Amino acid sequence: MNLILYFIRKLTETEVWKSVFRHGYTDTSRNRALQTISNVWLHLHPVKVPKHAVKIRFTWCLGGLTFFIFLFLTVTGVLLMFYYVPDVNRAYADMIDLMYVVPLGRLLRTSHRWAGHAMVITVCFHMLRVFLTGSYKAPRQFNWVLGVLLLVLTFLLSFTGYLLPWDQLGYWAIMVGTNMGAATPVMGYQGPFAELLGVKINNDIRFALLGGTQIDAPSLLRAYVWHCIGIPIIAGALMILHFWRVRKDGGISGPL
């Protein structure tokens, strides 16, 4: 045991170690501050936070967990992209491969799916928490608006992922969803006032979503690109704004 401790001490005293990890665990105020501000991942946090803010019962960790699950989904999603091809002739077979052939593929796909549902739940309850603590009030009004946009994007992320397995569940769910799009007033071919703009089945908003008049290969590709690239980039940009504004609008809310 002493030998192990001796080696650890020797290791953490080497130049290589010290060049990577600048600050140890010395329990001084200065060192605690440095731990936060000199770490690119942790400098999202202020050096000090109000005491009430670290109580679980204030935030229930919901916003942070939503972001963490987003990261979890990014990692599992990228791994899934190594195996999955968004081609109607292959997609379903790739799902079966993931379930039965790819090592840990079943766990990868299943946890990605459940994490998607979990993110929808945590983001909804994060909104409820922010409402109940009145945290949208001045000066944080605009950050609430950003939050609503992120909520919508979370729904859309999950929704676009729904089609990708190319199974009956996803296919008909997307059918239900995009048929509602066809009923959009003015811009959907079945909606009221569609004739105002001369909107028909082959040039309306549903057509733009599906890349055709029915759910087919272009729809799968569109769902894939939106799911893996388009919406994550938009959501990522809004997240940067959202987190930035938390800090700039006076930090986490608290009793005035």
Next chain:
Amino acid sequence: MSNHAEAQIANNKKTEKVFSWPNLVAKEFIAAILVTVVLLVYSYYVDAPLRELANPGEPENPAKAPWYFLGLQEILVYFDPWIAGVVVPSIIIMGLMAIPYIDVNPKGNGGYCFWDRRFAVTVFLFGFIFWYLLIIVGTYMRGPFWAFFWPWETWSFDFPTPPPLISLPNWLGIFALLIYFGFGMLVPAVAFWKFAKQLGFIRYNITMGLFLLMMGVLVKIALRLMFNIKYILQTPWFNI
């Protein structure tokens, strides 16, 4: 001690701060680990759904949207698709975004409180719960052809034919809408004059408009369930 000193001490206590490292970071770390473990363990034991290969020739019955949209799909029973699928979600999104700008009550900023903002909290909780109740109905109580089944009933194709629906004559429908929105706007303005004055003309109208629209969904559901009303207003272009 003077009042000023007491206030100073109280203020210091309120804004008492702790270092993020380790007080906050440690909790975040534990929360992240717990969620990862729960997700992986759950995923190990419960497979994600995967049905047969997509087949455009063989519709699922019932075909259901993802669960978080089932509230909207559920109100398709009571409204035409352009309302249920487009107008309602759009108004919900815009209404949510409007909240910070129409709620001018400065109380309850930064802490849980009910009494000082009972109207705001009650309305929001009502909407939140309404949304999830519709999702529960849509998920567990709608079977083939979107027919209603209690959770303990087995889904079957042998369900009673729903009663025929009737629509209100247009004069009555217009009258009902005028009464609903007219009185809905005017009565609270008189009864809760202070509240209306605090909000100002524009905020009051947006707030009550959103509120009446939300309650209108409930009213339409009640009209359908109790009196088999299909439409309140029919025009050559759209029906409500």
